[in-house]
Amino acid sequence: xxxxxxxQNPATNEVVETFDFITADELEDALATAHETxxxxxxxxxxxxxxxxxxxxxxxxxxxxxxxxxxxxxxGKSIEEGDGEVDDVVEIFTYYADHGAEFGADQEIPTEQDxxxxxxxxxxxxxxxxxxxxxxxxxxxxxxxxxxxxxxxxMVKHAEICPRSSQVIQDILEEAGLPKGVFTNIYASHDDITxxxxxxxVQGVSLTGSERAGRSIAKQAGENLKKCxxxxxxxxxxxxxxxxxxxxxxxxxxxxxxxxxxxxxxxNKRMIVMEDVFDEFVEELVRIAGEYVxxxxxxxxxxxxxYFPLSSRDAAEKLVQQLKLAEDAGxxxxxxxxxxxxxxxxxxxxxxxxPVGSDIYYEELFGPVATVYKVSSEEEAIEVAxxxxxGLGGAVMSTDEERAKRVAERIVTGMIxxxxxxxxxxxxxxxxxxxxxxxxxxxxLGMDEFVNIQRFFVAN
Numbered sequence: 001x002x003x004x005x006x007x008q009n010p011a012t013n014e015v016v017e018t019f020d021f022i023t024a025d026e027l028e029d030a031l032a033t034a035h036e037t038x039x040x041x042x043x044x045x046x047x048x049x050x051x052x053x054x055x056x057x058x059x060x061x062x063x064x065x066x067x068x069x070x071x072x073x074x075x076g077k078s079i080e081e082g083d084g085e086v087d088d089v090v091e092i093f094t095y096y097a098d099h100g101a102e103f104g105a106d107q108e109i110p111t112e113q114d115x116x117x118x119x120x121x122x123x124x125x126x127x128x129x130x131x132x133x134x135x136x137x138x139x140x141x142x143x144x145x146x147x148x149x150x151x152x153x154x155m156v157k158h159a160e161i162c163p164r165s166s167q168v169i170q171d172i173l174e175e176a177g178l179p180k181g182v183f184t185n186i187y188a189s190h191d192d193i194t195x196x197x198x199x200x201x202v203q204g205v206s207l208t209g210s211e212r213a214g215r216s217i218a219k220q221a222g223e224n225l226k227k228c229x230x231x232x233x234x235x236x237x238x239x240x241x242x243x244x245x246x247x248x249x250x251x252x253x254x255x256x257x258x259x260x261x262x263x264x265x266x267x268n269k270r271m272i273v274m275e276d277v278f279d280e281f282v283e284e285l286v287r288i289a290g291e292y293v294x295x296x297x298x299x300x301x302x303x304x305x306x307y308f309p310l311s312s313r314d315a316a317e318k319l320v321q322q323l324k325l326a327e328d329a330g331x332x333x334x335x336x337x338x339x340x341x342x343x344x345x346x347x348x349x350x351x352x353x354x355p356v357g358s359d360i361y362y363e364e365l366f367g368p369v370a371t372v373y374k375v376s377s378e379e380e381a382i383e384v385a386x387x388x389x390x391g392l393g394g395a396v397m398s399t400d401e402e403r404a405k406r407v408a409e410r411i412v413t414g415m416i417x418x419x420x421x422x423x424x425x426x427x428x429x430x431x432x433x434x435x436x437x438x439x440x441x442x443x444x445l446g447m448d449e450f451v452n453i454q455r456f457f458v459a460n
Contacts, residue, residue, distance in 0.1 A: 010310060011296070011343045012342065019187050034155055036181065041152075042123050070165050075311040077136075088137075088141070088426075095426035100149035103121075106120050106456075128154070131158045131208055133158075140158070147206075153184075157193055206439075206441075230439065231265065231436070233392070234269065236413070238395050240277065240281065241407065242403075263366055263367060269371065270385075293305065316344040319365065323369070333349055394415070395408075401419060429441070429443035429446070
């Protein structure tokens with residue numbers, strides 16, 4: 001089997017370095033070590049775990065220059081945005097270090113029985129994480145920090161194009177003092193993940209990725225009666241009910257859409273705009289998108305508006321194909337949508353007129369493409385917003401807060417926002433409904449996903 005683990009610079013499409021798959025013997029050794037480490041790690045107090053997580057947060061902070069350069073070459077993220085991602089990682093590890101003892105504390109249940117009833121949150125064991133490339137550090141931190149703080153150990157299969165960033169996370173955590181086996185990076189195949197999920201020593205699996213991958217993992221987890229958390233795709237609705245300044249509203253929407261070159265599950269992939277501001281809104285989006293020039297991920301800021309490569313040439317070519325399907329269905333591509341050079345540079349695009357209910361309408365466009373839909377009423381806006389196979393996040397914007405809240409309350413998602421594109425923070429639970437997945441990460445809920453909530457009853 002050809003080894004897909006490689007550093008392939010998306011700016012040039014050059015393969016810089018390749019990595020061998022883990023062997024069957026190495027996988028068994030890694031799992032045995034993780035399982036053995038769990039038996040000791042689970043006995044550590046929250047205070048002891050917190051001290052090590054704080055050290056890890058400091059190391060991530062100290063090594064940010066190295067970390068940002070790694071992912072700039074791996075998946076094209078500008079070092080400026082990479083720096084923001086490291087901030088998120090530091091925040092997440094610090095959050096669970098500060099609040100883990102509170103979140104994992106025993107809870108007494110009032111009872112008329114002759115005894116004391118307590119809910120205990122007991123760690124499960126080895127948890128497997130299958131992680132995506134779009135936020136190479138943040139996504140891993142989101143999964144690993146609460147699981148580890150709860151007393152579990154984790155084995156992480158990262159995206160095949162993120163071999164350096166995945167290993168440096170393990171290096172940092174071990175440098176911080178976490179025992180070997182608490183966090184294990186594995187260059188695993190899909191078959192290896194199947195093997196792990198079936199193993200009795202593995203107690204759960206968390207995946208952030210595509211809907212297709214989520215269905216596969218969920219099936220395997222179900223067959224083996226293992227807990228799974230799935231954070232999958234999204235076609236988040238961004239509803240603009242009105243605006244005092246349509247151009248300013250478009251600028252706000254675009255800033256959200258262009259973040260991470262549009263490669264975020266919670267990007268505002270469907271902008272649903274009321275007809276009286278639609279034309280001016282679209283005109284401004286087209287103007288902004290047309291001003292972008294290619295930028296170097298390692299040297300951002302050389303122009304006022306820069307776009308950076310997508311994660312891979314394949315991803316860029318897929319997006320071109322999707323826009324062709326949209327045009328075939330009757331949509332208009334107003335600007336952008338073209339490839340430049342041999343790498344993964346995809347010019348930012350603005351699209352209108354995708355028929356609601358068409359095949360391409362239901363697809364997730366994972367890149368810098370603003371798709372805009374015209375509606376004439378609140379009811380139509382709600383109908384279009386909910387006409388999605390996904391239900392991750394979304395936002396409703398209006399000068400009338402009560403109006404925005406009224407509409408937001410009827411949109412079916414795991415996360416919905418009023419008058420802000422997206423609220424972010426380690427304390428805010430993250431997750432979706434429908435084909436966007438199962439379970440929640442971050443916040444006080446993040447530590448509850450991979451624990452045994454055990455009833456502990458002591459008779460008087």
